[in-house]
Amino acid sequence: MRTVAVLALDGVVPFDLSTPIEVFTRTLLPDRTPAYRVLVCGATPTVDAGSFTLQAPWGLDALVDADTVIVPGCADATAPVPDAVLDALREAAARGARLASICSGAFVLAATGLLDGLRATTHWAGAAALAARHPRVEVDPDVLYVDNGRLLTSAGAAAGLDLCLHLIRRDHGSAVAADAARLSVMPLEREGGQAQFIAHELPPTPRGSALEPLLRWLEDNSARDLGLAEIAAHAGMSTRTLNRRFREQTGTTPVRWLHRTRIRRAQHLLEATDHPVDRIAARVGFGSPTAFRDRFRRVVGTNPQAYRSAFRGTAPG
Structure with a gap:
């Protein structure tokens, strides 16, 4: 069980x-045992959360004994971070823990210096301030x-849920x-993975649109x-x-939409099967493995083999 x-x-x-x-507490392994132990940690025993304590x-x-440390956002991203908190995060990172932020929590991670020289994100409304404060x-x-x-860093609150699901997939694979x-009533499709990966969900279509039958x-x-x-006909x-x-x-x-549909299916096959890349290319509709690799890199940001290595997950630990 991971902490x-x-x-x-x-x-x-x-x-x-x-x-x-919520997400990590409710995550279960295939044998229905808990995948994670969740600890709520504070610099002080009582924490002011605005409308409640x-x-x-x-x-x-x-934090030192955790496998993953999550840093949620704070209402005032410019508030000074206690030295004890920064030291604890640095110590956890030095020991090998995975550190992830949600929304303005990126300001806290950036204050440790651990993000220097790395790519990061935060809520779009705070991106300029983060860049100015931590050049x-x-x-x-x-x-x-x-x-x-x-x-790891994520954008707004909803993206924090995407990030949590991404971490679970890294740890335990796509099925878990x-x-x-599903428990979060959330699609497992909004991907934005490791540094070179970017979210590429299909563009939404308004319900009731005349295009719905065509998309199906x-x-x-x-x-x-x-x-x-042929599509137009x-x-x-x-x-x-x-x-x-x-x-x-x-x-x-239409052609780009079709390519993204194929790439999504290829991502699933790369995660869930051991099929060779050439076989996956043919199965999802690409005329040649070379065309598939080129399109996959342009859409996802990396090659199929690197994607498989990143997202197949590891054995529970």
Whole structure:
């Protein structure tokens, strides 16, 4: 069983604090035993969470023994961080713990100096302030989360849930993470993984859109070698009209939407099977392994083999 320590500081955002507690506490392994032990730790026994106060059962010394330390956001990101907290985070990192922040918690991690020279993210509204306050951190405001291996940062509160599911998938694989996602009524599709990985979920389509039947057909036939002309013919539109309506309702083109559908399926196969990359390429509808590798890198940010190594998970420990 892995130990997750959630750091509670004065001014902590309640949702940012409760998200990792809920997600990790309810995560079960295939044999239905708990996957994690969750500790709520504080610099002081009583923590001011704004609308209420809470008792932190564990102190900062518990961070040293944790496998993962989660730093939730605080209402005032510019508030000074106690030296004892910074020292405890640095000590945990030196021992090999994985440190992850939610929203403005990135300001706390940045204050330790551990993010210097690394890519990081935070809520878009605080990205400029984080970059100005910590110029040695490469701030990327356009992604859900950034994973540098042992140091991770996420954007707003919802992205914190994405990050937690990502960590579960890294630890225990897709099946366990998918169960955790279902309990949270959350899709396991908003990926933004290790440093080079970026979130590439499919663009949403308004419910009731005239494109819904076409999108279902595209998903069902994504393994075929479909071109724009055939897609337009099936939709009963000219290619120009189809492109225009697709952009209006999804923000992308039919061909790009189809490629992302194929990449999503490839990601699942890379995570859940031992199929060779060439076989996966053919199965999801790419004409050649080279074309598949090129498209995968452009969409996901890395090659299929590196993705498989990162996301197959490890044995429970």
